Amino acid sequence: MNETSISVDALQSTQVVELSEHVRQDIDAWLQRYPDDQKQSAVLAALRAVQHENKGFLTTPLMNAVADYLDMPKIAVYEVASFYSMFETKPVGEHCIAVCTNISCMLKGGYDILHHIEKKLGIKVGESSEDGKFFLKKEEECLAACAGAPMMQVNHVYFEDLTEAKVDEILDNVESLAAHHG
Numbered sequence: 001m002n003e004t005s006i007s008v009d010a011l012q013s014t015q016v017v018e019l020s021e022h023v024r025q026d027i028d029a030w031l032q033r034y035p036d037d038q039k040q041s042a043v044l045a046a047l048r049a050v051q052h053e054n055k056g057f058l059t060t061p062l063m064n065a066v067a068d069y070l071d072m073p074k075i076a077v078y079e080v081a082s083f084y085s086m087f088e089t090k091p092v093g094e095h096c097i098a099v100c101t102n103i104s105c106m107l108k109g110g111y112d113i114l115h116h117i118e119k120k121l122g123i124k125v126g127e128s129s130e131d132g133k134f135f136l137k138k139e140e141e142c143l144a145a146c147a148g149a150p151m152m153q154v155n156h157v158y159f160e161d162l163t164e165a166k167v168d169e170i171l172d173n174v175e176s177l178a179a180h181h182g
């Protein structure tokens with residue numbers, strides 16, 4: 001979704017939500033690092049916490065709640081959310097997968113890994129699984145982990161030296177991985 005469409009959605013959104021206690025505590029911990037008039041410095045951490053709690057994506061009401069909490073203009077929060085690729089502003093599967101298919105990973109079977117995941121989840125790149133559990137976000141460019149090729153990120157955590165069996169193990173146990181990595 002591009003910035004303009006977020007803004008249009010935002011203008012149409014009258015729904016108001018409150019940040020959960022857990023998310024507010026998380027943001028407050030970050031806010032302690034910054035002066036009172038620099039609350040916006042916590043916006044990345046805040047959006048990350050909100051997205052995690054909302055199972056993988058941001059909504060306009062949630063971004064508005066972040067803006068209110070950090071005393072920021074709403075549009076500034078939308079801009080951050082649309083600029084950074086780690087944020088999703090439309091509904092997607094909860095666990096985000098990105099497989100590197102750049103040169104080193106490609107030479108070590110990156111496409112075999114990608115196709116294995118597509119077959120296992122019954123989706124193509126850019127799609128989410130029907131159960132809402134996975135989002136196969138994209139083919140990554142080099143993530144500077146070539147020594148561990150082929151590799152992928154799941155919820156932005158690196159997994160290297162992949163085999164199909166290893167991928168199965170990672171995806172079949174994704175809930176416990178998520179618990180470890182927050």
Ligand code: FES
Pocket residue numbers: 100101102103104105106141142143144145146149151
């Ligand atoms: S090519 Fe995949 S991490 Fe470098």
